[in-house]
Amino acid sequence: MSTIVTAASGQLGRLVVEALLARGAAPESVVATSRDVSKLADLADRGVRTAELDYTRPDTVAAVIGAGDVVVLVSSDAVGQRVAQHAAVVDAAKAAGAARVVYTSAPKATTSALVLAPEHKATEEHLAASGVPATVLRNGWYTENYAGEVATARESGVVSASVGDGRVASASRRDYAEAAAVAALDDSTAGRVFELSGDHAWNWDELAEAVAGITGTPVRYESLTPEQHAERLRGAGLDEGTVGFVVALDGNIRDGLLAETSGDLRALIGRPTTPLVEGLRAASAE
Template identity: 65%
Template sequence: MTIVVTGASGHLGRLAVESLLARGVEPASIVAAGRSVEKLADLAERGVRTARIDYADAASLAAAFNGADAVLLVSGSEVGQRVEQHRNAIDAAVAAGVGRIVYTSAPKATTSPLILAPEHKATEDLLQASGLSVTILRNGWYTENYVGAVTDAGTSGVIAASVGDGRVASASRADYAEAAAVVLTTDGHDGAVYELSGDDAWSFTELAEAASEVLDTPVTFQSLSPEEHLAALAAAGLDDGTAGFVVALDGNIRDGLLADTSGDLARLIGRPTTPLVEGLHAAIG
């Protein structure tokens, strides 16, 4: 069986390739596909096939998907462009006769008011209409999303956000990548939709406590109103669109949209998800 992993020159895709190898998949049965084949050179040295793809380049997708039995479609990173990019990948998979697609979506994508959900909902709709066998992995938040905030707090001593008492059930990227590898290499997942998240939902006070432990320096959480947060981001040089997006996302957290702990992720990987402090330690070193 040939498995194509898209986004393999990025964080999640690369970890998915590593997880497939760890599960005993033959390197020659894996195609690591990404925008930068240079970043995939070490995988090629280990026998993994590599391919350059761009979601905006249909020909590159067709070439990479040729002969594939399964594709891990790692969602694109360009907000606002992802629906058309994913459509290109899905069309290429259909044309290539790919047996199944595993897609990394967002929490409760079809029903959630999460600011990131609409593009994922549209992609899920495209997948359901494609006629392919589909498995949806609705990935929750990555612990690594907070590495920047934690490292900055090493200087400022503060993690500031407008999340209020909101909680985040994060897990490490490696946890999510391992779940993808499990789904790609075991039976019984056709048509399944998994709501993936960490086992424990933490508050930002707990994030600050974890940062204090990881950095070995005191860090506190500063709770801002949305207006204060927007002003602070503007003062830091963020453009209006980016600042508004960050504040809206914090509002989603405040509303509890990233706090669910379904247990699906732990069940798929057969172990507890990586705790917050351990995930930050691994990411920051």
Template identity: 65%
Template structure:
């Protein structure tokens, strides 16, 4: 039996492999996969097995997965194509006799108005209907999503968004990777859907103050109306689709869809989640 990790040349997938190794998992029982074989060489140096697995090519799944393996399906990054890709992987893994699939989803995926939820909702429903034993990890926001605000704040002294008083209970990618590794190794989590988030829900005033401390200057949060935010981003030359997406996500935060802090992530990984300042410092 092997632990198969997808998308290991991405940030989260690579950290899942690192976490499995840190937990004492034998390198030879780990299969690190990605679309690009050349990019897997660094992982091979860790002693783990490597293989090509492309979400758009189900035959690559069949070539890797063997009966009894446990697979972590790291959700794809191609918006609008993810359900098609995820369902293809699930179907191929099922045919190969996978014993369980751990899927990284989104907060309250089946009921939330979060812009990113529909593809995750469809994937969750497909996975459950497939009959394959599963564990669903509904990952909240990554602190690293805001690393790009550091350079902006250096230049302008501001964090600009249209989130109002909304909060975000973010955690680091390493926290979520530890959760995926823990779920891979724990069969008792079969059939469970876990809502994962950071221990603390911060607002954008706190984000600005935290970044200010990290870079050594005063940083303030300037809240815009959605219309003003749209106008500003359009003025920067962003296309209408991207502008709508960014403003829409800020609206989701404003509506409280990313601010739940229930402690499940900390309980799963056996430690507190990474504080905001520590997670952001990695972006320096």
């Protein structure tokens, strides 16, 4: 049996491979996959098996997955194409007789109004219909999503958003990757859904304080209306689709859709999640 990690050349997938090795998985039992295998050369040098796997080419997916394998399906970043891409992996896992699929989904994917939820909902439904045993990890927000605020606020002294008093229970990408490794190595997680998030739901005043602690300069939160936010994004040259997405996401945060602190992530990884300022400091140093 092998543990197969999709998108292992990406930010989350690579960390999942690292976490598997740190948790004692033998390198030869791990298969790191990517569209571009050359990006996995350093992992191959450490004894990890590597293989081509392209979500858009089902033949490459079928060639990698075998009977009894555990497949860590790291969700695609191709918004609008995810369902078909994920289905290719699920279908190949079913055809091969894989032992389990571990899927990185979105918070409350089947019921949430979160702008990102529909494709994850469809994937979860396809996975359930396939009959392949599954562990669903509904990843909350990544602290690294706000690393750009550090550089911006260093110059402007401001973090701006239209989230109102909304809160985000973020965690570091490494926290979520470690949870995926734990789930992949623990068969008792089969059939379970985990709502993963950080231990603390912070607001934008706290974000400003954290950024100020990193930059060493005063930083304040500027609360925008959705209309003001959209106009500012247009002024920065963003296209209408991106403007609509960003403003809608801030609306989701304003409505509390990323604020839940379930404790599932902390329980899975066996330690507290990475605090906001620590996660931002690490991300801004990369």
